[in-house]
Amino acid sequence: MQEKRRAQQIVxxxxxxxxxxxxxxxxxxxxNVDQLWPLVTGINAxxxxxxxxxxxxxxxxDRHEYTYLHSVAVCGLMIGLARQMKLDPALHHEIGLAGLLHDIGKARVPTMLLDKPGPLTVEEEIIVREHARMGFETLMSGDDGLSTNERLSSIVLDACLHHHERMDGSGYPDQQRGNSISLYARxxxxxxxxxxxxxxxxxKAAWSPAESLEYLANNPGQYDPEIVAPFSAMIGIFPVGSMVRLTSNRLAIVLEASEPDELMPPVSPFYCIDSKQLLSLRRIDSTIDPIVGIEIPSRWNLPFFWQTRxxxxxxxxGSPPIE
Ligand SMILES: [Fe+2]
Incomplete structure (x- = not known):
């Protein structure tokens, strides 16, 4: 897919x-925020x-690039969500920049805490949670290289400060509730x-896209259901990395996002349910073995699943040719 190559360069x-x-x-x-604007333009395009x-x-x-790639991913997700929600296109850039900068306060958190291979202590958790306020203060203070806030809107500032607030008031740093949390922070x-x-x-191991969407939908006390619905629609029915069951009764991994409104992405079958056998690596077009439905990995007892995926x-x- 040509756009995949372009997306790899942009990312x-x-x-x-x-x-x-x-x-x-x-x-x-x-x-230097000026250096970041063209990135948002590229991601938006x-x-x-x-x-x-x-x-x-x-x-x-990978472990060391997580925080940076997470910022890029959230930028893309925010723009995609804004488009899905049909928000004013004039705001898409600000919304994307909000995603790119939401965790900028983590630059002030010791990397040994961000990369700690295990649960944080209560004291460490308090320090990491400070990233929301420290990011906001950085963007407000002039340490961001801007003479005024004219290039950083309230969308960017508020998403940075309040992206850990939750609908039921259980979030931080201000324990905001419901619609008192700005749309962009929600x-x-x-x-x-x-x-x-x-x-x-x-x-921790990754959740599959389906598991994560299910978690968001099942926690209306934390995540605004009115936004989770368009978010799920935007992610699509078969996101990359999803586990699906094929008509042949094989389990497979979705390899690429299908075209919008198309339900037949390329997949890699890896397990035969009938014979309980792992399959050799191959890539097929799901038009020749249609997808029956999405599967939740944790409901299958497949200890090799995450490594195989x-x-x-x-x-x-590298997207080799489809069989
Ligand atoms: Fe954060």
């Missing part, structure tokens, strides 16, 4: 620039050409949680 540049922005802040240098391509490219993250909460839960971390996604990232 690679974005990862580098946002990584530099985090590094600048970490070493006390000013954040990619999402408008093919919403699923960029989102597929940001799925696989959108950021969903995009942030979706990308975080579907990414493997040092201390990671191997399949890494192996077919």
């Amino acid at each position: 690679s540049l974005a990862k580098e620039r946002i990584g530099k922005a985090f590094e600048d802040l970490r070493f006390g240098r000013a954040l 990619s999402i408008s050409r093919h919403p699923g391509a960029l989102m597929g490219v940001t799925r696989l993250k 959108m950021a909460a969903i995009c942030d949680t979706y990308d975080a839960t579907t990414s493997a971390r040092v201390y 990671a191997t399949i996604l890494a192996h077919f990232d």
